[in-house]
Amino acid sequence: MSHLLLLVPFLAVVVLNLLPKRARGAALWVSFGVLGLEAAAAFVERFSSIDSSAFAWLESVFGFRLAADHLSGLAMLCAGIVGMVALLVARRTLKDAGEKFFFANLVLVALVGINGIAMVRDLFSLYVFVEVTAIATFILITASRSGAANRDNQVFEGAWKYIILSVIASVLMLTSIGFFLLSAGDITFDAVKGALGAPGSLTWVAMALFLCGLFVKGGLVPFHGWVADAYTAAPAPVSVFMAGIVTKASGIFALLRIVSSTMGSALPGREILLVVGALTIVVGAFLALGQSNMKRMLAYSSVSQMGYIVLALGGDLSLGILAAGLHFFNHAISKSQLFANAAAIEEQLGTLNMDEMGGIGARMPVTAGTTAVATLSIAGLPPLAGFWSKLLIVLALWNAKEYGFAAVAILASLVTLAYFLSLQRRVFFGKTHPKWAHVKEAAPGLLVPVVALALITIALGVGFPFALRVLLGGGA
Amino acid sequence: MIWMTLLLVVLVLAALWASMTTALLRAALGLALTSALLAVVMFSMGATLAAVMELSVCAGLISVVLVSVTSLTQRQPLKEILANRRSRLRRYWPLPLVLIAVGVALSFVHAPVEIALRVPTGDGDVRTVLWSLRQLDLFGQILILLAGVFGVLVLFRKEAKHDD
Amino acid sequence: MTIEIPQSFWLYFTFFALLLVDGLWCMLATRNLVRILIGLEILMKSVTFFLIVAGYLSGRMALAQALVITVIVIEVVVVVVVAGVILGFFRKHDSLDVGNTRSMKG
Numbered sequence: 001m002s003h004l005l006l007l008v009p010f011l012a013v014v015v016l017n018l019l020p021k022r023a024r025g026a027a028l029w030v031s032f033g034v035l036g037l038e039a040a041a042a043f044v045e046r047f048s049s050i051d052s053s054a055f056a057w058l059e060s061v062f063g064f065r066l067a068a069d070h071l072s073g074l075a076m077l078c079a080g081i082v083g084m085v086a087l088l089v090a091r092r093t094l095k096d097a098g099e100k101f102f103f104a105n106l107v108l109v110a111l112v113g114i115n116g117i118a119m120v121r122d123l124f125s126l127y128v129f130v131e132v133t134a135i136a137t138f139i140l141i142t143a144s145r146s147g148a149a150n151r152d153n154q155v156f157e158g159a160w161k162y163i164i165l166s167v168i169a170s171v172l173m174l175t176s177i178g179f180f181l182l183s184a185g186d187i188t189f190d191a192v193k194g195a196l197g198a199p200g201s202l203t204w205v206a207m208a209l210f211l212c213g214l215f216v217k218g219g220l221v222p223f224h225g226w227v228a229d230a231y232t233a234a235p236a237p238v239s240v241f242m243a244g245i246v247t248k249a250s251g252i253f254a255l256l257r258i259v260s261s262t263m264g265s266a267l268p269g270r271e272i273l274l275v276v277g278a279l280t281i282v283v284g285a286f287l288a289l290g291q292s293n294m295k296r297m298l299a300y301s302s303v304s305q306m307g308y309i310v311l312a313l314g315g316d317l318s319l320g321i322l323a324a325g326l327h328f329f330n331h332a333i334s335k336s337q338l339f340a341n342a343a344a345i346e347e348q349l350g351t352l353n354m355d356e357m358g359g360i361g362a363r364m365p366v367t368a369g370t371t372a373v374a375t376l377s378i379a380g381l382p383p384l385a386g387f388w389s390k391l392l393i394v395l396a397l398w399n400a401k402e403y404g405f406a407a408v409a410i411l412a413s414l415v416t417l418a419y420f421l422s423l424q425r426r427v428f429f430g431k432t433h434p435k436w437a438h439v440k441e442a443a444p445g446l447l448v449p450v451v452a453l454a455l456i457t458i459a460l461g462v463g464f465p466f467a468l469r470v471l472l473g474g475g476a
Numbered sequence: 477m478i479w480m481t482l483l484l485v486v487l488v489l490a491a492l493w494a495s496m497t498t499a500l501l502r503a504a505l506g507l508a509l510t511s512a513l514l515a516v517v518m519f520s521m522g523a524t525l526a527a528v529m530e531l532s533v534c535a536g537l538i539s540v541v542l543v544s545v546t547s548l549t550q551r552q553p554l555k556e557i558l559a560n561r562r563s564r565l566r567r568y569w570p571l572p573l574v575l576i577a578v579g580v581a582l583s584f585v586h587a588p589v590e591i592a593l594r595v596p597t598g599d600g601d602v603r604t605v606l607w608s609l610r611q612l613d614l615f616g617q618i619l620i621l622l623a624g625v626f627g628v629l630v631l632f633r634k635e636a637k638h639d640d
Numbered sequence: 641m642t643i644e645i646p647q648s649f650w651l652y653f654t655f656f657a658l659l660l661v662d663g664l665w666c667m668l669a670t671r672n673l674v675r676i677l678i679g680l681e682i683l684m685k686s687v688t689f690f691l692i693v694a695g696y697l698s699g700r701m702a703l704a705q706a707l708v709i710t711v712i713v714i715e716v717v718v719v720v721v722v723a724g725v726i727l728g729f730f731r732k733h734d735s736l737d738v739g740n741t742r743s744m745k746g
Binding site for chain 3: 481484485487488491492494495500503504507510511514517518521522523525526529530533534537538541542544545546548549564567568571574575578579582583585586587589591592600601602604605606609610613614616617620621623624627628630631632
């Protein structure tokens with residue numbers, strides 16, 4: 001079954017490219033379908049009493065060493081949902097048919113990468129799939145010429161920073177793998193776990209290096225320099241995709257996977273995670289405060305929220321993983337929605353400079369409403385979904401007696417609220433600036449995903465206690 | 477042991493030359509030389525398949541790519557090149573000194589290092605390992621190549637349209 | 641559970657460090673895009689070297705070679721893609737100077 005998750009998107013790419021040129025217009029929808037299957041597959045995994053003998057022949061042909069568990073299911077669900085949203089945005093914002101075709105294909109390639117990251121049992125394979133996702137994303141950033149012409153300078157700079165830091169992360173991870181080869185003789189998660197059980201100096205260095213590589217990939221402080229440029233420079237659907245799943249999967253999810261697979265509850269690197277998480281939250285939040293460009297503010301906000309996920313891992317581990325997972329999901333939903341909203345605003349107004357906006361709320365009520373839902377959820381207001389994940393994070397820290405860090409988490413929420421309210425005020429509230437008197441609401445193609453995501457946010461928030469019982473019953 | 481050390485010194489010197497030389501074409505050549513020397517090092521450590529791959533792909537393919545890019549982007553006026561030359565020396569002359577310093581500093585380190593026990597029967601043939609143990613990596617390679625193909629299609633085809 | 645090979649490890653590590661520093665310096669001390677690419681390549685070579693050394697010292701040469709082969713494939717695709725981006729930049733700006741693009745701030 002897990003093999004299918006790698007092979008189906010790959011086959012879809014192959015098929016798409018074998019189609020005659022006339023049929024290529026369907027590429028976005030084929031991709032959409034595959035991503036829908038992806039999201040659905042997450043649920044199948046959870047109740048995985050699927051008859052595996054039906055697919056046993058696959059496993060005899062391909063000797064992939066994969067294991068899908070609930071954590072994988074989380075990544076897959078997020079990837080599926082975010083991908084679908086990104087495709088819907090692409091359908092609307094990418095003008096050229098060729099661009100749409102390449103977008104659909106590259107998203108599928110990135111999807112295989114993300115699925116790989118979600119299911120591997122080995123440090124080096126993790127690295128390989130992280131690279132697959134990175135290269136696909138990098139091409140996605142530079143692929144499109146849609147969008148304001150003056151952004152082309154920025155496209156290069158954002159993409160360049162991303163690629164350079166990505167290569168540095170690769171060097172860190174590969175060096176780490178070299179050290180693990182020396183100290184443990186193998187690089188499977190089990191081998192690493194064994195090495196960490198009786199760690200020598202080489203093992204410490206190796207682990208530190210690999211974590212640093214993942215910190216760079218996830219955009220955590222002090223390696224967050226590329227995030228804002230890359231997210232802002234990328235065309236709208238790519239920003240949605242990157243903020244929603246790519247950075248999360250390559251950096252944060254890989255971190256989650258390593259922590260849960262190789263470290264026990266006596267986490268040696270806990271302090272590092274706490275400090276890095278807290279720093280990221282604070283730095284990200286304060287950097288978001290001063291931004292005029294809407295996507296840039298959202299980018300720094302994403303950095304900050306990644307910090308929350310990492311911080312959760314530094315707390316009481318069993319609760320921490322649940323909290324981290326939930327925040328992972330909430331952020332995927334809300335942030336991709338916000339970037340989709342930004343895409344709508346960019347399309348209608350032609351600018352993302354919030355200081356030039358004003359009073360759009362009256363002209364674009366749906367966009368305004370859904371933005372409000374997403375921003376309040378991320379800021380952690382009840383009864384939205386984000387409240388629960390923030391609460392769980394604080395609880396995980398509290399249980400581990402990390403009161404200081406819990407306080408940081410709570411206080412940073414206030415800063416989060418501050419910059420988001422600033423966004424709301426500058427963009428939506430107030431009298432409509434005469435320049436925007438003609439602005440219309442976004443097209444239905446863009447509204448459907450954001451409304452759907454906002455509804456999920458509300459539903460999850462309101463129904464969370466019930467959902468928790470189901471989640472725990474299924475065995476987190 | 478002495479030959480290996482000498483080989484490694486020449487390797488670093490080649491890489492140093494590749495970084496410091498002024499003309500980009502020479503730098504690309506230096507990189508090819510570095511790759512070739514690395515291949516020799518790998519071969520003498522017993523990594524024959526990897527050495528062949530390094531030689532053919534890196535010393536070969538990558539050099540072709542670099543030389544192509546360099547020749548396609550040569551357009552600096554002479555004055556700029558000369559001005560660049562001076563400032564580049566200023567930026568790069570500390571490099572050999574830094575390298576010597578690092579080398580000397582590290583040569584004084586003698587901390588014991590715990591390395592995993594050697595497997596008595598050796599860990600098998602590369603081809604078996606690659607095809608049976610690391611199939612997932614092979615699939616990953618295919619994906620990367622696929623992404624690379626898309627990259628070429630997107631990045632190079634776009635320019636053809638742009639020039640119109 | 642372990643063997644101590646003090647002398648050899650530090651020797652190889654020294655050369656790995658030298659290559660690493662060389663690659664990093666090359667990348668950071670220049671504004672020319674192609675030279676940054678070359679520095680990037682030197683970095684990858686240093687890591688390739690380190691992986692082979694790790695395989696050699698721990699006796700797991702087959703595994704190390706398998707890893708290195710994959711790394712080389714990834715390396716070449718990265719170089720091609722970066723070269724493509726550089727070409728795109730050049731055609732737009734007629735220059736290889738990365739300093740021309742400091743348009744993003746904050």
